[in-house]
Amino acid sequence: MRLDFLRPSDNISPMPPKGTYDYSRSVGVVQTQTLRLDLPPGGFQLESGETLPEIQVAYETYGTLAPNRNNVIYICHALSGDAHAAGFHSREEMNAPRPKPGWWDIMIGPGKPIDTNRFFVVCSNNLGGCKGTTGPCSIDPRTGRPYGSRFPRISVGDMVEVQRRFLHALGIEHLAAVMGGSMGGMQVLEWAIRFPDCMERCICIASAASLSTQALAFNIIGRRIIMSDPAWQNGDYYATGQQPDMGLALARMMAHITYLSPSMMEEKFGRDKRPDASARRFYTPFQVESYLDYQGRQFIQRFDANSYLHITEAMDAYDLEERFGSLEAAFRNVRARFLIVALTTDWLFPPEQSRELAQALLRAGCDTTYALLEAEQGHDAFLLDFPELSDLLREYLIATPASATEQIAPAPPADEEFPLIQQLIPKGARILDLGCGGGEMLAALTAGSSVPGLGVEINTRRVIETVSRGVPVLQLDMDQGLDLLPNNSFDVAILSRTLQVVRKPADVLREMMRLAKTALVTFPNFGNWKHRLRLGLMGRMPKSEELPFEWYNTPNIHLTTLVDFLELCRQEGWRCTRVRCIGRDSVSRFLLALGFRNCGADDVIVVLEKTG
Numbered sequence: 148m149r150l151d152f153l154r155p156s157d158n159i160s161p162m163p164p165k166g167t168y169d170y171s172r173s174v175g176v177v178q179t180q181t182l183r184l185d186l187p188p189g190g191f192q193l194e195s196g197e198t199l200p201e202i203q204v205a206y207e208t209y210g211t212l213a214p215n216r217n218n219v220i221y222i223c224h225a226l227s228g229d230a231h232a233a234g235f236h237s238r239e240e241m242n243a244p245r246p247k248p249g250w251w252d253i254m255i256g257p258g259k260p261i262d263t264n265r266f267f268v269v270c271s272n273n274l275g276g277c278k279g280t281t282g283p284c285s286i287d288p289r290t291g292r293p294y295g296s297r298f299p300r301i302s303v304g305d306m307v308e309v310q311r312r313f314l315h316a317l318g319i320e321h322l323a324a325v326m327g328g329s330m331g332g333m334q335v336l337e338w339a340i341r342f343p344d345c346m347e348r349c350i351c352i353a354s355a356a357s358l359s360t361q362a363l364a365f366n367i368i369g370r371r372i373i374m375s376d377p378a379w380q381n382g383d384y385y386a387t388g389q390q391p392d393m394g395l396a397l398a399r400m401m402a403h404i405t406y407l408s409p410s411m412m413e414e415k416f417g418r419d420k421r422p423d424a425s426a427r428r429f430y431t432p433f434q435v436e437s438y439l440d441y442q443g444r445q446f447i448q449r450f451d452a453n454s455y456l457h458i459t460e461a462m463d464a465y466d467l468e469e470r471f472g473s474l475e476a477a478f479r480n481v482r483a484r485f486l487i488v489a490l491t492t493d494w495l496f497p498p499e500q501s502r503e504l505a506q507a508l509l510r511a512g513c514d515t516t517y518a519l520l521e522a523e524q525g526h527d528a529f530l531l532d533f534p535e536l537s538d539l540l541r542e543y544l545i546a547t548p549a550s551a552t553e554q555i556a557p558a559p560p561a562d563e564e565f566p567l568i569q570q571l572i573p574k575g576a577r578i579l580d581l582g583c584g585g586g587e588m589l590a591a592l593t594a595g596s597s598v599p600g601l602g603v604e605i606n607t608r609r610v611i612e613t614v615s616r617g618v619p620v621l622q623l624d625m626d627q628g629l630d631l632l633p634n635n636s637f638d639v640a641i642l643s644r645t646l647q648v649v650r651k652p653a654d655v656l657r658e659m660m661r662l663a664k665t666a667l668v669t670f671p672n673f674g675n676w677k678h679r680l681r682l683g684l685m686g687r688m689p690k691s692e693e694l695p696f697e698w699y700n701t702p703n704i705h706l707t708t709l710v711d712f713l714e715l716c717r718q719e720g721w722r723c724t725r726v727r728c729i730g731r732d733s734v735s736r737f738l739l740a741l742g743f744r745n746c747g748a749d750d751v752i753v754v755l756e757k758t759g
Contacts, residue, residue: 168246172256174209174263176241177234177249181205181279184312191309197299200288204313205230205279206271209255210263212319219319220261220544221310222251222270223327223334226458227399227450229278232270253532260541266323273334274309275301275457283453284385296382301457303330303465307337311345324544326350328529329496330458333465336477336504340467343482350540352488352529355500356474356507357466362495365405366459369398373452382453395452396443403442408492408525474507484514484619486543488536490522490529505621506631514599516543517621517631518610535607542615549590549617550599564669565591567727567752568641571667576638579603579662581625581655582645586613589641593618601637603629626650629658637663644750646670647703653715659755660721666755672728674708674745676738709745716755725754 183203184191190198207230212219222232233255235241235248255261255268272280275298283298290297314320325338325346332354339349358366376394378384384391407415416435430436471477485508489501498519505517520535522528529536565588572578575598580589583602586609593600602613602620613620621631626649640663642655647670649655659666678689689706690696696703709728716723728748730736738747 168248170241172258173241173248173252174234174256176238177207177209177231177236179205179207179230179236179279182313182316184309184316191312193299193305194302195300199281199299202274202281202309202312203279203285204271204281204309205276206269206313207231207233207249209233209268210266212267216319217321217323218266219314219322220266220268221314221322221325221338222255222261222268223310223325223331223338224250224270224273225327225329225331226462227446227455228273228331229276230270230272230280231278233268250530253530254537254540260537261326261544262541265545269314269317269319271310271313273458274306275454275461277451277454278449280309282451283382283457284451293385295385295453298382298453298457300460302461303333303337304341306461307334307341310334310338311342320345322346324348324350326352326540327354328352329354329526330462332496333462336467339481339483339485340477343480346483348486348543349481349483350486350488350543351501351504352536353490353493353496353501353526354504355496356468356477356504358463359497359500362405363463365402365495366463369402370456370459372398372401373456376452379452382456384452390447391452392447395450395455396447398455399446399450400439400443403439405495406525406527408494408523410492411524414523474503475510478508478511478513481508481511481513484548485516486539486614487515487517488529488539489517489519490526491519492522492524493526493528495526502631509631509636510633514548514619515621516614516619517623518607519622520607535611538611539614542611546615546617548599549586549593550596563729564643564750564752567729568592568643568667568669571725571727571752571754572639577601577636579632579637579640579659581629581640581642581659582648583609583613583618583620585609586616586618586620588643589613589618590616625655625658628654629662632662634661635664639663639665639667641667641669643667643669644671647705647707650704652705652707653719656715656721656755657719660719660757664756665724666721667752668712668755669750669752670707670712671703672709672745672748672751673706674710675735675749676746677732677735677749679746709748709751712751712753716753720758721755722758723753724756725752727752 181203190200191202192198228250231249233249233252257264261268272278274280275282277284283294285294287294322345325335327335332351335349335351373391373394376391378389379391419434420432421437467477468474487501487505489498505515508515518539524531575596577598578592578600580602583589583604586602589600589602602618603623604610604620605624610620610622640659646652681687681689728739728744729750730739730747731749735747735749
């Protein structure tokens with residue numbers, strides 16, 4: 148079928164411009180291999196109850212397998228992905244003016260976030276695909292013809308079962324990590340649930356436990372468009388000499404709209420027009436139409452319509468809450484450490500769905516890190532050059548958990564508060580550090596402990612620093628609440644030098660008392676004599692080593708005194724079991740010695756407990 152409705156386009160493709168590709172960090176020329184699985188006599192039984200008599204898997208590997216086989220990372224690809232995740236299939240392709248490497252080449256390679264100098268990386272084409280793994284266009288050994296309409300219904304669970312059998316055939320029983328985005332993230336969740344002892348880490352990016360109603364609607368319309376193409380022939384088009392290209396291209400054009408954010412669409416295209424646009428009726432000169440034409444034309448050259456139908460149907464059917472009764476129940480036996488990554492402008496898999504995953508994992512007792520990354524590009528951002536995601540993945544993959552280190556007495560950070568805080572926290576306590584910064588204190592407090600702590604931080608770069616120290620962290624705004632965490636889930640909650648920068652300090656303190664048996668709060672004391680002198684005699688707002696900012700650029704928006712803080716605790720009914728005052732100069736220490744705590748304290752450490 149001719150595609151006259153898809154006009155040729157010179158729009159920008161995802162290939163890097165000539166001269167920008169870094170060949171020094173490429174895995175180079177790679178080869179897609181195939182492996183036929185050793186199946187039982189009856190074949191491979193699918194969740195639908197049907198069977199496949201044989202299964203072939205197409206795959207690629209990068210890096211070197213360690214002698215003890217403990218360095219394997221398995222990559223789960225998204226809807227339209229395949230086994231070719233990195234590198235090039237030929238020297239000519241590699242040296243082309245605009246080289247087009249594998250779909251996640253930006254992440255995989257020597258020195259890249261998924262470092263092939265360290266890890267052995269494996270990616271295979273999904274069951275139902277069209278790039279070498281058994282799918283609708285494969286030959287059915289029982290008939291000698293392509294499966295077509297006879298290819299059975301498949302599920303995300305079936306895909307993961309095939310992946311597990313495939314890795315077993317390679318002699319790989321344990322994974323350093325399993326990771327993927329979008330539908331690949333759904334496979335990561337399924338791996339963690341089905342094979343809880345098979346991996347150390349799980350990384351789920353821009354995904355969900357089920358599709359939203361809006362995402363379902365787009366998939367439904369996409370399938371209807373394909374099935375409305377006369378060339379589809381109920382799925383048996385392989386021998387007709389025609390493909391349902393028009394339907395598949397339109398389905399891809401519509402889906403591609405969901406992969407970009409509205410702001411990125413506006414920035415990239417706006418209402419820009421092509422000067423050489425077609426004059427055909429109802430075809431516009433707008434650049435965005437040219438871009439969608441290009442995406443549709445490219446897609447039909449590499450994908451099969453029946454595979455699109457089967458894989459989107461499997462995505463639609465995936466629903467962990469329906470299957471287990473709740474997400475918390477689904478994750479009850481998960482043992483791997485989890486990284487959940489959400490993208491702010493993703494409206495195909497919105498951040499709320501990633502947040503739900505993180506909440507369920509935490510409530511199931513799983514070691515969980517959650518990051519909400521600012522991404523202008525929308526859902527597809529995880530496939531693009533995205534420094535924050537690159538740095539986060541790199542650090543998460545190589546960091547040793549702080550609680551697993553052998554360091555029993557860590558060297559304290561260069562702050563005299565730390566030894567006092569360390570003395571006040573019982574050994575083996577489960578610690579929540581609110582406003583954990585780069586995780587220095589929490590890493591030191593949990594080193595050598597069998598119990599991991601948990602940090603909360605809003606700044607992305609500090610979240611990445613915390614991850615690099617092997618500490619699980621949640622990227623959250625405390626002022627919006629901490630509902631991800633269940634009641635009484637910690638022994639000690641720490642709020643160190645953060646009270647003065649939050650917008651709702653009383654609400655944050657109430658959350659601390661909800662979450663932990665004991666709250667430990669440190670803050671700079673606005674009642675210190677130096678601040679009183681500066682304000683009383685000079686009429687100037689406080690400024691010191693502890694409060695070094697001018698009034699107009701300070702992050703400290705709720706300054707308090709020791710007396711004011713104790714009064715709030717009294718009103719809330721919290722018991723102050725310990726108050727430690729720190730004087731940072733001789734006058735302050737002298738006033739403290741005389742018993743003038745509010746006047747002498749530069750900084751205060753207060754331990755709170757619930758009454759009753």
